Amino acid sequence: MIPLGLLVEQLAQERALAQAERRAAIVVSVLAVTTDPNAVEQVIASAQGDTPAENGGGGQLAVHGLAEQPLGTSYAATTDLTRAAQQQHTVLAPLDDGVAYLEPVEIGDDQLAVVEVHVPSAALRGGVWAAWGALVVVAAGLVLGSALVGDRLANRMVRPARSLADAATALGDGALDVRVTLSGPRELAEAGYAFNQMADRLAALRTAEREMVADLSHRLRTPLTGLRLDVEALEAAEADALAAHEPRAGGYGYPAADDDDRYRTLARVRQALTTLEHEIDVLIRTTRQATQATADEPPPPGRCDAGEVVAERMSFWSAVAGDQDRPCEVVVPPTPAPVRVPGAELAAALDAVLGNAFRYTPQGTALEVAVSRHDGWVAVRVDDAGAGIADPDRALTRGASDQGSTGLGLDIARRVAQTGGGSVSVGNGRLGGASVVMLLADAEAPPPSAPSRRGLIGRLTREPRLSRRS
Known part of the structure; x- marks a missing residue:
């Protein structure tokens, strides 16, 4: 100017x-x-x-x-x-x-x-002073206009940066559902996208952590179930012995003092079991309620022989079934049935399904556990002769139960099956009760596009097998 x-x-x-x-x-x-x-x-x-x-x-x-x-x-x-x-x-x-x-x-x-x-x-x-005045006005207008435009441009960058900073602060305070609206320059938009991905990952990790705690807590039910059944067997044996006046050291029956001590001991054990089960239920419910969304995190990579895992776990469950007078048949193939699931995970899923069968069916109810390998799939089937499952879809829903439990047993089996490239189905078995089938992808053969549960399970009776009764 x-x-x-x-x-x-x-x-x-x-x-x-x-x-x-x-x-x-x-x-x-x-x-x-x-x-x-x-x-x-x-x-x-x-x-x-x-x-x-x-x-x-x-x-x-x-x-x-x-x-x-x-x-x-x-x-x-x-x-x-x-x-x-x-x-x-x-x-x-x-x-x-x-x-x-x-x-x-x-x-x-x-x-x-x-x-x-x-x-x-x-x-x-x-006319010089008038011209100078006009130039001054123009200069002032240019300065104000440039300041306004600069402020708008700066605000376009500052607003997304401030939003990103506020979201980071909220995330640090524990609000895992906070997300950033992508806006502003490309660099800030990329930073916001990376922040949203990080927040999604953190939410998924916390969800997976809580579900893992719930699943691990649910695994404690297996030894608790066995211990509770042992206590019931001891009580039944004591009652039978006293009723028959079976000879013991020191004469027929037990002295009154010994009877009282034994009954008090059994009562304390039962009370301890009840308390422990209650605490586990509280832990599972607390972790489930804190979880807002389900995140299926892949487990550590692993591989195992499904037949070997089933045979090993049934050595424990067969003893429990024998104490309850349950007919129990175990069918495993003579050749390996490799699956892409760690052995500990498959054992936990099998324990969860069998634990439900022992818990919700009366003593003396027959059981059958079978492993089959065919058409690129390995099936692990658990059948019982109980009353069956009225709503299979609800039974597979995590946290849903009609029996007052935590509702995690079948969900654990479902997640393990999905990890192995398969799925879980619930229906009626040939024993007349519930039938839970875990289909897992064969680790040595590509799976077919559409597996048939009925065709695969129907072939169990025609395949060579190793059978053991308890």
Whole structure:
């Protein structure tokens, strides 16, 4: 804006000098025709009245050399007039109020006249201050406009950055459901996307951790079930012995004091079992209620022989079944049945299913556990002769139970089956009760696109097998 202001000032001076040159040219043209002082004086008076007011006005004309006194009003110094006459070209003489435009003119042999035009300061600066004012307004508008645009651009970057910072603070305070709306420059949008992925991962990890705690707690039911059954067997044996007055050391029956001690011991064990089961239920329910969404985290990679795992676990469950007078048949193939599941995970899933069967079916109910390998799949089937499962879909829902339990047993089996590339199905078995089948992908063969549970299980009776009864 400063160069523009200086240019306007220069243009105003050139305009005023050009006006003075035109007025001087009028007088010069008259002198070329006549040198009569009276005529020249009339021309001067006429020219002075034509001074534009917007150019400062008041410009005075004078002619020197026609008479002893200058014609018109003179402002120039004698030295400036002499210099103009000697140099014989236009001279601009500075004055206290403007400049004097001096134009020498030949009016005869060796005779010169000098035409003087007074250009006041107002004419030299005509319109300059208005132009400077306009430039200042424009400059202020540009500054304010650039500040406004800069603020909007900066706000476009600051708002997403502030939102990301607030979300990070909320996430640090434990609000795992907080997410960032992607906006702003590309870099901030990428940072917000990475933050959302991190928050999703953290939520999934916490969910998986809580579910793992619930699943591990549920595994404690297996030894608790066996211990409870042992206590019941001891109570039944004690009752039978006392009823039959079976001979013991020291005579028939037991002394009253020994009977009381034994019954008190059994009561304390039963009470301890009840308390422990209650505490495990509380732990499972607490972790389940704290979980807001299900995150199926893949377990550590592993591989095992399903037949070997089933045979090992049934050595424990067969003993329990024998104590309860349960007919128990175990069917495993003579060849390995490899699956892509760690042995501990498959054993935990089998324990969860068998634990439900022992818990929710009466003593003496028959059981059958079978392993089959066919068409790229390995099936682990648990059948019982109980009342069956009324709502199979609800039974497979995590945390849902119609028996007052935690509802995690079948869900553990489902997750293990999904880890092994398969699924779990619940239906009615050939023993008349519930049938739970875990289909697992064969580790040595690609699975088919659509496995058939009924066709696979139906072939169990036609395949070579190793059977053991308890």
